[in-house]
Amino acid sequence: MSRIEKDQDIVLLVDDSPESLGFLTTALEAAGVTVLVARSGEAALNIAQRVAPDVVLMDAVMPGLDGFETCRQLKAMAPLAHVPVIFMTGLTETEHIVHALESGGVDYLSKPINVDELRARIRVHLANARRAQSARIALDAAGRHLVAFGLDGGVLWSTPQANKLLERSNIDASQQAGMTKAFRRWRSDPADAAGSGFDLSVPGSPGLQFSFLGLVGGDEYLFRLAGAQREGQEDELRQHFGLTRRESEVLLWIARGKSNRDIGEILGLSPRTVNKHLEQVYAKLGVENRASAAIKAIQATSEA
Numbered sequence: 001m002s003r004i005e006k007d008q009d010i011v012l013l014v015d016d017s018p019e020s021l022g023f024l025t026t027a028l029e030a031a032g033v034t035v036l037v038a039r040s041g042e043a044a045l046n047i048a049q050r051v052a053p054d055v056v057l058m059d060a061v062m063p064g065l066d067g068f069e070t071c072r073q074l075k076a077m078a079p080l081a082h083v084p085v086i087f088m089t090g091l092t093e094t095e096h097i098v099h100a101l102e103s104g105g106v107d108y109l110s111k112p113i114n115v116d117e118l119r120a121r122i123r124v125h126l127a128n129a130r131r132a133q134s135a136r137i138a139l140d141a142a143g144r145h146l147v148a149f150g151l152d153g154g155v156l157w158s159t160p161q162a163n164k165l166l167e168r169s170n171i172d173a174s175q176q177a178g179m180t181k182a183f184r185r186w187r188s189d190p191a192d193a194a195g196s197g198f199d200l201s202v203p204g205s206p207g208l209q210f211s212f213l214g215l216v217g218g219d220e221y222l223f224r225l226a227g228a229q230r231e232g233q234e235d236e237l238r239q240h241f242g243l244t245r246r247e248s249e250v251l252l253w254i255a256r257g258k259s260n261r262d263i264g265e266i267l268g269l270s271p272r273t274v275n276k277h278l279e280q281v282y283a284k285l286g287v288e289n290r291a292s293a294a295i296k297a298i299q300a301t302s303e304a
Contacts, residue, residue: 055085
């Protein structure tokens with residue numbers, strides 16, 4: 001049997017049958033993964049809290065805590081929410097398959113298990129989970145304020161940074177409806193090219209700006225979210241971080257998502273001069289990159 005992914009991949013195998021555990025453990029270890037074994041749902045939860053698996057193979061029918069409820073509880077644990085759960089079951093009725101998927105499973109295999117099929121499905125789901133996790137980490141680490149709207153105007157997903165900005169802007173249920181309406185008005189305009197966008201006025205807040213980045217997958221409209229510009233933000237940054245006037249101007253445009261070239265054109269500076277100001281900004285803010293500087297600037301101007 002060929003190897004599945006990497007030597008350090010961990011598979012949590014949950015089954016109350018000693019025969020199944022022995023057979024599957026041998027097959028998986030031959031494929032080059034580390035196997036953790038649990039003979040009950042309760043044991044699986046205890047193991048997963050101590051050692052996070054990369055994928056879970058879950059027997060659906062077990063005494064006590066069955067596989068469906070075990071999967072639901074695993075998915076309720078934030079560190080394990082992204083871990084794919086593949087059900088193994090002799091139950092082939094549609095309602096049981098639906099139950100497995102509704103519990104948080106990503107796939108199912110009918111018993112008796114075909115080892116080659118098992119290996120192939122594990123490999124696919126490991127790769128998918130790794131790509132999804134890498135994307136989430138990249139977005140979070142970059143401090144991006146991103147929001148994706150669906151075709152109907154509902155929010156499909158948003159990054160943690162965008163959620164915080166929405167909270168600080170007092171977006172409640174009524175403003176969520178306003179956000180959907182604003183998006184629909186924008187979408188009805190044929191000039192919905194990248195670089196366009198719309199503003200949202202929020203009572204008691206400077207408001208929000210949504211800058212269109214592009215269409216993803218044909219049905220996700222991706223926007224960068226920012227607080228509406230208001231007078232005095234440069235002064236706030238200068239006083240908050242002890243910056244010079246020019247440094248505060250550069251930082252403000254960094255927070256607004258502008259590149260060094262854009263900032264140079266806006267402020268009439270050479271790229272080299274912009275870089276010199278950025279070096280001073282990083283030192284005064286105690287950060288090492290533009291993403292971290294932007295986050296601090298947004299936080300400072302939002303709190304003011």
